[in-house]
Amino acid sequence: MALKEKKQKKILIVEDELPIAQTLQLKLTNQGFNTLHAQDGNEALSFIEKHDIDLVLLDIIMPNKDGFEVLQCMKKDVPVCILTNLCQEEDSNRCKSLGAQKYFIKSETPLSDIAEYIHELLR
Amino acid sequence: MRMSSSSTSIQPLFTLKKIPSLSDVFFVFALVLIVLSPVVLMGLYFGTAASIGFQFTLFLYIIIVCVTILAASGIARIFLFAYAYRQRERIFLESIGDGVCGIDVHGNVILWNTAAEIISGYTKKDTLHASLAGIFSLPRAKGKTANRQFSDYVLALSHNTSLPTTATLKTKDGRTIPLGATSAPVSDRHGIIRGAIIVFRDTTKEQQINRAKDELVSLVSHQLRTPLTNMNWRLEMLLDEEAGKLTDEQKKYLAEIERGTDRMTDLVNLFLNVSRVHLGTLAITLSPCDIHALLASVWQDYALRSSQKKLILKKKYDTMVKQFICDQRVFRVILDNIISNATEYTPPKGTITIQTKKERDRIVISVADTGIGIPKKDQSKIFTKLFRAENVRESHPNGNGLGLYLVKSLVDESGGTLWFTSEEGQGTTFFISYPHTGMQKKSGTRTLTQLTPSHS
Numbered sequence: 001m002a003l004k005e006k007k008q009k010k011i012l013i014v015e016d017e018l019p020i021a022q023t024l025q026l027k028l029t030n031q032g033f034n035t036l037h038a039q040d041g042n043e044a045l046s047f048i049e050k051h052d053i054d055l056v057l058l059d060i061i062m063p064n065k066d067g068f069e070v071l072q073c074m075k076k077d078v079p080v081c082i083l084t085n086l087c088q089e090e091d092s093n094r095c096k097s098l099g100a101q102k103y104f105i106k107s108e109t110p111l112s113d114i115a116e117y118i119h120e121l122l123r
Numbered sequence: 124m125r126m127s128s129s130s131t132s133i134q135p136l137f138t139l140k141k142i143p144s145l146s147d148v149f150f151v152f153a154l155v156l157i158v159l160s161p162v163v164l165m166g167l168y169f170g171t172a173a174s175i176g177f178q179f180t181l182f183l184y185i186i187i188v189c190v191t192i193l194a195a196s197g198i199a200r201i202f203l204f205a206y207a208y209r210q211r212e213r214i215f216l217e218s219i220g221d222g223v224c225g226i227d228v229h230g231n232v233i234l235w236n237t238a239a240e241i242i243s244g245y246t247k248k249d250t251l252h253a254s255l256a257g258i259f260s261l262p263r264a265k266g267k268t269a270n271r272q273f274s275d276y277v278l279a280l281s282h283n284t285s286l287p288t289t290a291t292l293k294t295k296d297g298r299t300i301p302l303g304a305t306s307a308p309v310s311d312r313h314g315i316i317r318g319a320i321i322v323f324r325d326t327t328k329e330q331q332i333n334r335a336k337d338e339l340v341s342l343v344s345h346q347l348r349t350p351l352t353n354m355n356w357r358l359e360m361l362l363d364e365e366a367g368k369l370t371d372e373q374k375k376y377l378a379e380i381e382r383g384t385d386r387m388t389d390l391v392n393l394f395l396n397v398s399r400v401h402l403g404t405l406a407i408t409l410s411p412c413d414i415h416a417l418l419a420s421v422w423q424d425y426a427l428r429s430s431q432k433k434l435i436l437k438k439k440y441d442t443m444v445k446q447f448i449c450d451q452r453v454f455r456v457i458l459d460n461i462i463s464n465a466t467e468y469t470p471p472k473g474t475i476t477i478q479t480k481k482e483r484d485r486i487v488i489s490v491a492d493t494g495i496g497i498p499k500k501d502q503s504k505i506f507t508k509l510f511r512a513e514n515v516r517e518s519h520p521n522g523n524g525l526g527l528y529l530v531k532s533l534v535d536e537s538g539g540t541l542w543f544t545s546e547e548g549q550g551t552t553f554f555i556s557y558p559h560t561g562m563q564k565k566s567g568t569r570t571l572t573q574l575t576p577s578h579s
Contacts, residue, residue, distance in 0.1 A: 019353045107348045111356040
């Protein structure tokens, strides 16, 4: 039952690096979430428009529109968790001021921490 | 060469060196003759010659003229010789490919060669007898208030030396170019210093190459991070048995792979950090922090390792030291490396003593271990990039020789001092000292990447 409830939660993974996106998708599917994958900022924005998304995992450095622009252009109020390799304090501050909930640095964060955080947030 | 007309007698930089030869002797003889001949002749004429009725004849006149001509040409040759000799030295100096600049004891320029003109844009006319201070500059030394003028600095050294790589030259058209320069004192025959000679070259190209190298390291490290992250994540999932149950044997294999990827991650982060310091992009942003809490948190990362080795931790904290204004990431990386080394290089059941102390206007943090120590002959090189002491190369082949180099660069960059005392086989104590007012702020575009604890 609990698993079925979680199935309803839809997570959009915005990531241009395919292997990373696949790993995230696999992990989150294993955890019982429904995932979508967008390769760049533009695709991400159209997915956010079309689908009923519960959480966006957003990379920053991407082709077309980067993570900052996605944050600026988003019209819906969907929680956003940044998942990036940029480790500058100002980047993290900028994301937070643009409305991001959380800022993870990919190479410094175990996958389980990310999954745990998502569980907390979407409970 | 003209000399400045001050009370101190300044000797010319080059004096005519006589090479004694047969022609020299002849010229001197000729000189004596030309001075003495009229006197002798007069004496002959008025004295002896007149009394015996000797006439001042045409023949005598011709002899006098001949001697005079000979003597005159001799003198001319001496001057020509001297001129050619000086010319030769001048040409050699002029032809040196590096900038050559001579200064007197007051720091005024007395020599400026062609290469110096080309590098700086200043001609001899511009520079001769002008003060050097406006042309060369030494940037403010870190942590020191007095900005020594270039010429004072050069003269004060009074021994052959390479000038700091931070020395720059201001060209006539207003550009500031980096310099590689050496300075040597010029002393007279009594050993009194009369000035200095500076040989310099434009190192813009070298610095560009260095920069390109650092940028490459930075780029490669960045590129390596994504696949490494993916490897780490997949491994984590495998070890969490998300892809099916594992046998103990398989877990062992995977744990070994994980150690490898962790080490690679550490190295990549270390390279990134070093390149940030080199490229000058590292920012040092200040905020108050509790030193003792930070030390506790760093130690926490090594608690497991040290309890496995049964290490004893002694804390000698000075309650006067508490709040410290610093960049916490930078400070953490510094303490992390020092404490990591202490736990790594101390044999089981050893003691690590962490001490904080307020000494007048400075804060000193020391980490002492009872480890293998640093051999005497390696001590001077311990902060050199990629250097590893002989005794750890065998016992700990996995080190990379970048940790202490990074620590030293970071401490220097943030206005602190780092030193150590060590006795091989007895232990090592590292000291980190900062003004009690805190670290020195620095603007930049990058911060440090934290290392994953417990490895390396």
